[in-house]
Amino acid sequence: MRVALGMLMAAxxxxxxxxxxxxxxxxxxxxxxxxxxxxxxxxxxxxxxxVLAGRDREAAGRMLRASGSRIxxxxxxxxxxxxxxxxMTAALILDRDGAEMTLRAWLDGLPERGLGFxxxxxxLGLAESVKxxxxxxxxxxxxxxxxxxxxxxxxxxxxxxxxxxxxxxxxPEGLSVxxxxxxxxxxxxxxxxxxxxLKVVDEEEDARRRGVLLSEALDLTERVEDxxxxxxxxxxxxxxxxxxxDRPRAAVGAQMLAGTFEKMYHCGAEPCDRFTEGENPxxxxxxxxxxxxxxxxxxxxxxxxxxxxxxxxxxxxxxAGGA
Numbered sequence: 261m262r263v264a265l266g267m268l269m270a271a272x273x274x275x276x277x278x279x280x281x282x283x284x285x286x287x288x289x290x291x292x293x294x295x296x297x298x299x300x301x302x303x304x305x306x307x308x309x310x311v312l313a314g315r316d317r318e319a320a321g322r323m324l325r326a327s328g329s330r331i332x333x334x335x336x337x338x339x340x341x342x343x344x345x346x347x348m349t350a351a352l353i354l355d356r357d358g359a360e361m362t363l364r365a366w367l368d369g370l371p372e373r374g375l376g377f378x379x380x381x382x383x384l385g386l387a388e389s390v391k392x393x394x395x396x397x398x399x400x401x402x403x404x405x406x407x408x409x410x411x412x413x414x415x416x417x418x419x420x421x422x423x424x425x426x427x428x429x430x431x432p433e434g435l436s437v438x439x440x441x442x443x444x445x446x447x448x449x450x451x452x453x454x455x456x457x458l459k460v461v462d463e464e465e466d467a468r469r470r471g472v473l474l475s476e477a478l479d480l481t482e483r484v485e486d487x488x489x490x491x492x493x494x495x496x497x498x499x500x501x502x503x504x505x506d507r508p509r510a511a512v513g514a515q516m517l518a519g520t521f522e523k524m525y526h527c528g529a530e531p532c533d534r535f536t537e538g539e540n541p542x543x544x545x546x547x548x549x550x551x552x553x554x555x556x557x558x559x560x561x562x563x564x565x566x567x568x569x570x571x572x573x574x575x576x577x578x579x580a581g582g583a
Contacts, residue, residue, distance in 0.1 A: 285578050286312065286319045292571040293323070297532030298334065300525075300568045302327045302343050303542025307572070309350035311579045317354070324354050328362055336534035337375060340366070341382035345389050346540070352393060363390065363397055370404060380408040437463050441473065450483035454493060461500075471504050478513050487524045488544050492551060494520060495562055499555065518563035521548075525566060542568070549573045 280288070286308075293304040305327035312320035327347055334340050344366060351359035375383075383405035391398035435443065437460045444456035457477040464470045478497045484490040498513030525541060535541070549572035552559060559569055 280574075282316060282578065285574055286316060289571055289574060289578075290319075290323070292567050293326075296568055296571075298330060299339065299343070299532055299535065299540070300542050300545070302330045303346070303540060303546075304568070304571055304575075305330070306343070306346050306350055307542075307546070307575055309354065311575055313350065313353045315578070320350070320354055324350050332366075334533055337370070338378045338382045339534040341379065341386050342535055342540060345382070345386040348386075348390060356393070360394060360397070363394060367397065367400060367404075375404070375408055377409040377412045380405050380410060383408070450480050451486075451489070454480045454484065467504065471501070471506050471509075474501050474504060475506065475509050478509065478516070482516065487520060488547070490520055491517065491524070491548055495548070495551065495557065498562055499557060502561075514561070514563040521564055521566060521569070525568060542572075545569055546572050549576060 289304065289308050293301045293308065295301070296304060305323040309320045309323040309327065312323065324347075327343075328351070331340055331343050331347060334343070344363070348359055348363070351362065383401055387398045387401040387405060390401075440456055440460045444453045447453040447456065454477055457473055457480070461470055461473050461477070464473060474497055478494065478501065481490050481493045481497065484493060494513055494517040498510050498517055501513055502510035525545060545566075545568050549569055551557075552562075552569075553573060553576050559565070559573065
């Protein structure tokens with residue numbers, strides 16, 4: 261606890277580190293991307309190719325070629341299509357002819373049998389993304405997609421779930437702070453309960469009481485099923501607890517966040533060569549990196565040392581012209 265608290269206090273108190281020169285930033289990006297699990301490394305290389313296209317075209321080209329080669333080593337067709345869609349955004353800037361050749365090679369290599377419902381959405385997304393530049397190829401890809409089932413015939417339709425940070429329409433008007441807190445404590449859905457607590461935190465005038473509500477909200481985050489929402493909530497609440505002067509609970513929040521992040525993005529013995537439930541984990545990490553940068557939170561302040569997060573923060577610095 262003392263170590264986590266010390267890290268939290270030091271990192272939140274210090275200004276952001278000076279960005280490295282562009283050449284060193286490129287070297288670090290290439291090093292990390294090459295060592296990341298496949299889906300994360302490919303995502304890093306694609307983002308780097310886009311960011312570097314106007315500043316270091318040679319390095320951007322290397323990233324583009326490396327990511328394209330890695331995509332073709334993947335065996336999961338839905339993941340291939342999803343990453344190829346992102347790859348095209350960089351390829352059309354750097355090498356339009358190469359982009360068309362790659363897309364044709366991928367389409368020619370699609371198996372005649374074996375595609376299913378999980379491939380439909382990625383194929384349609386790819387077709388939509390290239391319809392203006394390669395209309396014939398777009399039509400061909402769409403033709404393969406529309407023949408696939410829209411849902412998994414073996415699974416019931418998923419019920420929609422309320423999302424965090426957008427539930428104000430579910431909260432009755434005219435409730436006092438005490439009534440809203442009481443409603444939150446009776447609520448069985450942790451997302452709804454957490455949103456209720458977050459709504460009234462800033463309305464509570466007593467600082468001690470505000471700290472209690474923040475701490476209670478932090479405990480609730482452990483029950484939030486969506487890992488991205490849980491990460492965002494824990495990082496926000498950790499920062500708020502620190503600013504409120506509750507250093508011990510802020511340290512607990514930092515440890516909770518680090519555990520959530522590592523569990524979600526550390527592959528361990530898994531190959532990490534495919535998206536799960538159609539979600540690109542690289543995009544989720546990038547969104548979190550943007551959140552940290554926007555709020556000027558050093559990842560060390562939250563006990564985070566994940567290389568995929570660090571390299572995306574570096575890419576944001578390069579994109580902003582800081583490297």
